[in-house]
Amino acid sequence: MKNTLFQHGTMQMLVEGLLDGTLPLAELLKHGDIGIGTGDGVDGELVILDGIGYKIDTTGKAVKLPPDFKVTYADVSFADYHDFKSYQDIELEEMLSQVLTANNAQNRFLAVKTNGVFQKIRTRSSKKSQKPYPSLGEIAQNQVEFEAENITGTMISYYTPKVFQGVGVSGFHNHFLADNLSVGGHVLAATMKDVTVSVQLLDNLQLHLPVDSQDFLDADLTDITKLDQVISKSE
Protein backbone atom coordinates (compact mmCIF):
# COMPACT_ATOMS: atom_id res chain seq x y z
CA MET A 1 0.00 0.00 0.00
CA LYS A 2 1.28 3.44 -0.90
CA ASN A 3 2.39 5.70 1.97
CA THR A 4 2.67 2.84 4.43
CA LEU A 5 5.18 2.61 7.22
CA PHE A 6 6.15 -1.04 7.49
CA GLN A 7 7.65 -1.88 10.85
CA HIS A 8 9.19 -5.18 11.86
CA GLY A 9 9.30 -5.81 15.61
CA THR A 10 8.54 -3.42 18.45
CA MET A 11 10.60 -1.25 20.77
CA GLN A 12 9.10 -3.06 23.76
CA MET A 13 10.53 -6.30 22.43
CA LEU A 14 14.02 -4.76 22.36
CA VAL A 15 13.56 -3.37 25.88
CA GLU A 16 12.66 -6.89 27.04
CA GLY A 17 15.82 -8.33 25.54
CA LEU A 18 14.27 -10.02 22.51
CA LEU A 19 17.15 -9.12 20.23
CA ASP A 20 17.30 -12.02 17.78
CA GLY A 21 17.33 -11.08 14.13
CA THR A 22 14.01 -12.42 12.87
CA LEU A 23 13.59 -11.11 9.33
CA PRO A 24 16.07 -11.44 6.44
CA LEU A 25 16.93 -8.15 4.77
CA ALA A 26 15.65 -9.49 1.44
CA GLU A 27 12.17 -9.95 2.99
CA LEU A 28 12.25 -6.50 4.57
CA LEU A 29 13.09 -4.92 1.21
CA LYS A 30 9.82 -6.25 -0.22
CA HIS A 31 8.10 -3.72 2.03
CA GLY A 32 10.20 -0.65 1.39
CA ASP A 33 13.27 0.76 -0.32
CA ILE A 34 14.24 3.28 2.35
CA GLY A 35 14.43 2.90 6.09
CA ILE A 36 16.26 2.43 9.37
CA GLY A 37 16.72 -0.37 11.88
CA THR A 38 19.05 -2.68 13.73
CA GLY A 39 20.33 -6.22 13.22
CA ASP A 40 20.65 -9.49 15.14
CA GLY A 41 21.81 -8.84 18.72
CA VAL A 42 21.64 -5.07 18.03
CA ASP A 43 24.24 -5.59 15.34
CA GLY A 44 24.96 -2.00 14.35
CA GLU A 45 22.65 0.69 13.03
CA LEU A 46 20.97 0.10 9.70
CA VAL A 47 20.23 2.47 6.88
CA ILE A 48 18.31 1.41 3.80
CA LEU A 49 18.69 3.76 0.87
CA ASP A 50 17.61 3.19 -2.75
CA GLY A 51 16.80 -0.43 -1.91
CA ILE A 52 20.27 -1.19 -0.52
CA GLY A 53 20.86 -2.10 3.12
CA TYR A 54 23.90 -0.71 4.95
CA LYS A 55 25.15 -1.38 8.44
CA ILE A 56 27.14 1.14 10.40
CA ASP A 57 29.39 -0.96 12.60
CA THR A 58 31.47 0.03 15.63
CA THR A 59 34.16 1.59 13.45
CA GLY A 60 31.52 4.12 12.38
CA LYS A 61 31.89 3.11 8.73
CA ALA A 62 29.04 1.79 6.62
CA VAL A 63 29.15 -1.59 4.91
CA LYS A 64 26.71 -3.05 2.38
CA LEU A 65 24.64 -5.89 3.78
CA PRO A 66 23.96 -9.29 2.21
CA PRO A 67 20.32 -10.29 1.52
CA ASP A 68 20.35 -12.89 4.33
CA PHE A 69 21.35 -10.36 7.00
CA LYS A 70 18.87 -10.75 9.87
CA VAL A 71 16.99 -7.71 11.05
CA THR A 72 15.64 -7.39 14.61
CA TYR A 73 13.78 -4.11 14.28
CA ALA A 74 13.20 -1.88 11.29
CA ASP A 75 11.05 0.85 9.81
CA VAL A 76 10.82 0.96 6.03
CA SER A 77 8.68 2.66 3.41
CA PHE A 78 8.61 3.12 -0.33
CA ALA A 79 10.24 6.47 -1.05
CA ASP A 80 7.79 8.93 -2.60
CA TYR A 81 8.97 12.17 -1.03
CA HIS A 82 8.11 15.66 -2.15
CA ASP A 83 10.45 18.61 -1.81
CA PHE A 84 9.80 20.60 1.30
CA LYS A 85 12.48 23.18 1.97
CA SER A 86 16.17 23.98 2.03
CA TYR A 87 17.87 24.94 5.26
CA GLN A 88 21.20 26.60 6.01
CA ASP A 89 22.96 26.62 9.36
CA ILE A 90 20.27 25.05 11.47
CA GLU A 91 20.25 22.66 14.42
CA LEU A 92 18.63 19.26 14.00
CA GLU A 93 15.94 19.72 16.66
CA GLU A 94 14.90 23.12 15.34
CA MET A 95 14.68 21.84 11.78
CA LEU A 96 12.62 18.75 12.68
CA SER A 97 10.28 20.79 14.82
CA GLN A 98 9.66 23.16 11.90
CA VAL A 99 9.12 20.26 9.50
CA LEU A 100 6.60 18.65 11.83
CA THR A 101 4.63 21.84 12.40
CA ALA A 102 4.62 22.99 8.79
CA ASN A 103 3.32 19.59 7.66
CA ASN A 104 0.79 19.42 10.50
CA ALA A 105 2.07 15.91 11.15
CA GLN A 106 2.09 15.67 14.94
CA ASN A 107 -0.65 13.04 15.03
CA ARG A 108 0.51 10.90 12.14
CA PHE A 109 3.55 9.15 10.75
CA LEU A 110 5.99 11.18 8.72
CA ALA A 111 9.08 10.23 6.74
CA VAL A 112 11.73 12.90 6.27
CA LYS A 113 14.79 12.75 4.06
CA THR A 114 17.55 15.32 4.61
CA ASN A 115 20.25 15.56 1.96
CA GLY A 116 23.30 17.74 1.83
CA VAL A 117 26.20 19.05 3.85
CA PHE A 118 26.16 18.52 7.59
CA GLN A 119 28.36 21.01 9.40
CA LYS A 120 28.68 18.69 12.37
CA ILE A 121 27.07 15.38 13.19
CA ARG A 122 27.32 13.08 16.18
CA THR A 123 26.16 9.49 15.72
CA ARG A 124 26.21 6.23 17.60
CA SER A 125 26.36 2.55 16.88
CA SER A 126 26.47 -0.61 18.94
CA LYS A 127 28.31 -3.87 18.91
CA LYS A 128 26.49 -7.11 18.22
CA SER A 129 25.64 -8.92 21.47
CA GLN A 130 25.48 -12.65 21.96
CA LYS A 131 22.89 -14.69 23.80
CA PRO A 132 22.10 -14.53 26.69
CA TYR A 133 21.63 -10.90 25.73
CA PRO A 134 22.53 -8.04 28.06
CA SER A 135 19.75 -5.54 28.78
CA LEU A 136 19.24 -2.71 26.32
CA GLY A 137 20.48 -0.39 29.08
CA GLU A 138 23.76 -2.32 29.29
CA ILE A 139 24.07 -2.32 25.52
CA ALA A 140 23.50 1.45 25.56
CA GLN A 141 26.44 1.88 27.92
CA ASN A 142 28.74 0.09 25.49
CA GLN A 143 27.75 2.08 22.44
CA VAL A 144 30.38 3.85 20.41
CA GLU A 145 29.97 7.45 19.33
CA PHE A 146 31.31 9.15 16.22
CA GLU A 147 31.69 12.73 15.13
CA ALA A 148 32.15 14.15 11.68
CA GLU A 149 32.39 17.65 10.28
CA ASN A 150 31.53 19.04 6.86
CA ILE A 151 30.21 15.70 5.71
CA THR A 152 27.83 15.16 2.81
CA GLY A 153 25.16 12.56 3.25
CA THR A 154 21.56 11.57 3.85
CA MET A 155 19.62 11.49 7.08
CA ILE A 156 16.54 9.29 7.13
CA SER A 157 13.97 10.15 9.77
CA TYR A 158 10.63 8.75 10.87
CA TYR A 159 8.25 10.56 13.16
CA THR A 160 6.01 8.46 15.42
CA PRO A 161 3.20 10.00 17.49
CA LYS A 162 3.44 9.62 21.27
CA VAL A 163 0.61 7.11 21.52
CA PHE A 164 2.78 4.54 19.70
CA GLN A 165 5.61 4.75 22.21
CA GLY A 166 6.61 1.16 22.84
CA VAL A 167 5.40 0.00 19.46
CA GLY A 168 8.00 2.32 17.99
CA VAL A 169 10.03 5.20 19.32
CA SER A 170 7.84 8.25 19.78
CA GLY A 171 9.12 11.45 18.24
CA PHE A 172 11.76 11.51 15.52
CA HIS A 173 14.18 8.62 15.02
CA ASN A 174 17.06 9.58 12.73
CA HIS A 175 19.82 7.57 11.07
CA PHE A 176 22.61 9.02 8.93
CA LEU A 177 24.69 7.69 6.05
CA ALA A 178 27.59 9.63 4.52
CA ASP A 179 27.73 9.58 0.70
CA ASN A 180 31.24 8.11 0.89
CA LEU A 181 30.16 5.59 3.58
CA SER A 182 32.86 6.92 5.92
CA VAL A 183 30.44 7.53 8.79
CA GLY A 184 26.85 7.00 9.82
CA GLY A 185 24.62 5.66 12.56
CA HIS A 186 21.88 6.65 14.95
CA VAL A 187 21.91 10.45 15.07
CA LEU A 188 22.47 12.04 18.48
CA ALA A 189 23.00 15.64 17.38
CA ALA A 190 23.58 17.56 14.18
CA THR A 191 24.06 21.03 12.79
CA MET A 192 23.14 21.31 9.15
CA LYS A 193 25.15 23.59 6.90
CA ASP A 194 23.22 23.35 3.64
CA VAL A 195 20.56 20.69 3.23
CA THR A 196 17.44 19.95 1.23
CA VAL A 197 14.58 18.39 3.12
CA SER A 198 11.88 16.28 1.52
CA VAL A 199 8.90 14.76 3.27
CA GLN A 200 6.39 11.97 2.82
CA LEU A 201 3.26 11.77 4.91
CA LEU A 202 2.48 8.18 5.79
CA ASP A 203 -1.17 7.17 6.07
CA ASN A 204 -0.78 3.61 7.32
CA LEU A 205 1.22 1.61 9.82
CA GLN A 206 1.80 -2.03 9.00
CA LEU A 207 3.23 -3.76 12.05
CA HIS A 208 4.90 -7.08 11.43
CA LEU A 209 5.63 -9.15 14.55
CA PRO A 210 8.39 -11.78 14.78
CA VAL A 211 5.92 -14.63 15.04
CA ASP A 212 8.48 -17.21 13.91
CA SER A 213 10.51 -16.52 17.06
CA GLN A 214 9.69 -18.92 19.90
CA ASP A 215 11.32 -16.51 22.38
CA PHE A 216 8.93 -13.77 21.29
CA LEU A 217 5.90 -16.03 21.50
CA ASP A 218 6.86 -17.25 24.98
CA ALA A 219 7.90 -13.91 26.48
CA ASP A 220 5.91 -12.17 29.21
CA LEU A 221 5.40 -8.72 27.73
CA THR A 222 2.68 -7.52 30.12
CA ASP A 223 4.79 -5.11 32.18
CA ILE A 224 5.30 -1.94 30.18
CA THR A 225 6.73 0.25 32.97
CA LYS A 226 10.33 -0.23 31.82
CA LEU A 227 9.61 1.16 28.38
CA ASP A 228 9.81 4.91 28.89
CA GLN A 229 12.97 4.91 30.94
CA VAL A 230 14.90 2.54 28.67
CA ILE A 231 13.80 4.10 25.40
CA SER A 232 14.88 7.56 26.49
CA LYS A 233 18.39 6.23 27.23
CA SER A 234 18.98 3.86 24.37
CA GLU A 235 17.07 4.87 21.31
Ligand SMILES: [Zn+2]
Ligand atom coordinates in the same frame (compact mmCIF):
# COMPACT_ATOMS: atom_id res chain seq x y z
ZN1 LIG B 1 18.35 4.23 15.86
